[in-house]
Amino acid sequence: AQACVIDEQGETLMPLSEVQPSMLLKLVTGDRVPVDGEVESGEAWFDEAMLTGEAVPQAKQPGDKVYAGTLVQDGTLRFVARATGSHTTLARIINLVRQAQSSKPDIGRLADRISAVFVPVVVAIALLAGLVWYLVGPQPQLAYTLVIVTTVLIIACPCALGLATPMSVIAGVGRAAELGVLVRDADALQRASEVDTIVFDKTGTLTRGTPQVSDVLVYGDWNRQQVLSAAAQLEQSSNHPLAKAILAAAPDLSDEPTKQFRTIRGKGVSAKVAGRTLLLGNQALLDEQQIDYRAAQQDIDRFAAQGTTPVLLADHRQLLGLIALRDSLRPESTEALQRLHQLGYRLIMLTGDHQKTAQVIAAEAGIDEVIAGVLPEGKAQAIAQLQQQGRKVVMVGDGINDAPALAQADVGIAMGGGSDVAVETAAMTLMRNDLHCVADALAMAGATLRNMRQNLLGAFVYNSLGIPIAAGVLYPFTGLLLSPIVAGAAMALSSITVVSNANRLLRFKPAKR
Known part of the structure; x- marks a missing residue:
C-alpha cells in the first residue's frame, strides 16, 4: 500500500509504513485513506460506512477529520497525517476485537466435568459392591464378586453420557x-x-444500507416524473454519492446528453438539459445561486427530523422539486x-x-x-x-x-x-x-440446549436406576441379579435412546409467531 505525500519536491508515492504524523498527503476520487488525519484544503465526499455505519457519505472540508480505510467517493483534498500504523482508528478497532475475543471465558463442557467425577465414583461403587459380595455373598463368593463388578462397570459405561452433548450439537x-x-x-x-x-x-x-428515494415533492410547473427524470439526467454525469439512488428510482431516461455539466463541491451539480440550466443539490447550492426555496423549507425541516436527506431541483429562476433519500428498513x-x-x-x-x-x-x-x-x-x-x-x-x-x-x-x-x-x-x-x-x-439454540438436558437427564436416570440394580440391591428382597448380558443390552439401549432423541432436532421447525 502506498500514499501520495506532498513535500518540497512535489508529490511522491511513499510506502504506507514510511508515512509519519505531520506529513501532508493528497487524496483524489477513488482513493482509500491511508492514515488518520485532518483536512488542510479542498473538499470531498467520503464513504465512512465501514466505521460509522452511516449510509450517506459525508462531506469533508478543511478542519474535518478523515480516517484510515474510508473511501473518497468524489473530490480532491490535502490532509495532514495525525495517526499512523497501530494508532489509527481502524487499527484500534482490530485491537479491540482481539481483546474482547481473548478475554471471553470458555464455557466448560458439562458432560466432561461430570465424567471426571462419574468414572472414579463408578469404579469405587463397583469395587465396594464386589467387596460386599465377597464378604457376605453366597457361594461361590469369588464368582459372584466378578459378575457384580463386571455388571456394574458395563451398565455404567458412560457411552450415553458421552454422546448426550455431542450428538445434540x-x-x-x-x-x-x-x-x-x-x-x-x-x-x-x-x-x-x-x-x-x-x-x-x-x-x-x-x-x-443504501439510500433510496422515499419521496418526491413538486413546487413548480413540473410533475413527479419530470422532476425525477431531470434529476437522473443530471446525475448520469455525476460522481455524487446519491446519484445511484436517484438513477434507480427514475423512469426511462432520454438519450439527450447533458451539456455544461459541472460539480459544485459540497453543494451539488448543475448542467444544461434540453436547453434549460438545472441545479440539483442542497440548500447551500440554492443560496449561492440566490434561488428562493422558502416554499420547501417546512418540508426540508420535516425530512431532516426524520433522518432523510433532501435534494433540491431548480432552474435559474425557481425551485422545481424536492427528492428525499432515505436508508429504508x-x-x-x-x-x-x-x-x-x-x-x-x-x-x-x-x-x-x-x-x-x-x-x-x-x-x-x-x-x-x-x-x-x-x-x-x-x-x-x-x-x-x-x-x-x-x-x-x-x-x-x-x-x-x-x-x-x-x-x-x-x-x-x-x-x-x-x-x-x-x-x-x-x-x-x-x-x-x-x-x-x-x-x-435463537430458537434453534434453545431447542439444542433442551435436547442436551434431556439426553443428560436420561443418562443420569438410567445410571441412577441401573447401577444399584447391577450392584445387587434387589437380590436380598427378590433374588434378582442382573446378568452382564442384560447390562450390555441396557447400555446399548441407552445410547440408542440418546442418539434418537438428538435426531429429533433434525426435524425442528421454529415457530414463526
Whole structure:
C-alpha cells in the first residue's frame, strides 16, 4: 500500500509504513485513506460506512477529520497525517476485537466435568459392591464378586453420557445450517440459549444500507416524473454519492446528453438539459445561486427530523422539486422484530447515526431502546455496560465498525452480506440477509440446549436406576441379579435412546409467531 505525500519536491508515492504524523498527503476520487488525519484544503465526499455505519457519505472540508480505510467517493483534498500504523482508528478497532475475543471465558463442557467425577465414583461403587459380595455373598463368593463388578462397570459405561452433548450439537448445528444460520462452535449455542437482550446495528442490518428515494415533492410547473427524470439526467454525469439512488428510482431516461455539466463541491451539480440550466443539490447550492426555496423549507425541516436527506431541483429562476433519500428498513425487519418481542427479548438499536434519525427508524421498526451517535469503540462499551447490568446480550451487525461489539457480546451474529471482519468475529453468521434468521438461530439454540438436558437427564436416570440394580440391591428382597448380558443390552439401549432423541432436532421447525 502506498500514499501520495506532498513535500518540497512535489508529490511522491511513499510506502504506507514510511508515512509519519505531520506529513501532508493528497487524496483524489477513488482513493482509500491511508492514515488518520485532518483536512488542510479542498473538499470531498467520503464513504465512512465501514466505521460509522452511516449510509450517506459525508462531506469533508478543511478542519474535518478523515480516517484510515474510508473511501473518497468524489473530490480532491490535502490532509495532514495525525495517526499512523497501530494508532489509527481502524487499527484500534482490530485491537479491540482481539481483546474482547481473548478475554471471553470458555464455557466448560458439562458432560466432561461430570465424567471426571462419574468414572472414579463408578469404579469405587463397583469395587465396594464386589467387596460386599465377597464378604457376605453366597457361594461361590469369588464368582459372584466378578459378575457384580463386571455388571456394574458395563451398565455404567458412560457411552450415553458421552454422546448426550455431542450428538445434540451435531444435530443442532446441522439443522441451524439448513435454516440459514452458520454456527461457529457449540459454546455459541449454549450462550445463545441464555440471552435476554438483542442489540441491532442500524445501517445494513435493520435497514438496507443504501439510500433510496422515499419521496418526491413538486413546487413548480413540473410533475413527479419530470422532476425525477431531470434529476437522473443530471446525475448520469455525476460522481455524487446519491446519484445511484436517484438513477434507480427514475423512469426511462432520454438519450439527450447533458451539456455544461459541472460539480459544485459540497453543494451539488448543475448542467444544461434540453436547453434549460438545472441545479440539483442542497440548500447551500440554492443560496449561492440566490434561488428562493422558502416554499420547501417546512418540508426540508420535516425530512431532516426524520433522518432523510433532501435534494433540491431548480432552474435559474425557481425551485422545481424536492427528492428525499432515505436508508429504508429491510422488508422483513418489522415483522421479525415483532416476532422477537413476542418471544420476550428486549430489543435495542445501536448506531453511529444522529439521535433523531435513529429514533425515527426505531419507532418504525418497534425497537425498545436506542443508543445513538456512538463510534466503534463506544459500541463495545455499550455492550459491556449492558452485561454489567446482568443482561445476556446478542449483537447483530454487518460492518467493520460492529466487530468490537460482536466480539464483546455474549453472542455475535453477523449478516451474511456483511464485511469479512464482522463474519470472522461473530459466533454465528446468517447465510441470508433476513432478520427472521436471528429468531430462528435463537430458537434453534434453545431447542439444542433442551435436547442436551434431556439426553443428560436420561443418562443420569438410567445410571441412577441401573447401577444399584447391577450392584445387587434387589437380590436380598427378590433374588434378582442382573446378568452382564442384560447390562450390555441396557447400555446399548441407552445410547440408542440418546442418539434418537438428538435426531429429533433434525426435524425442528421454529415457530414463526
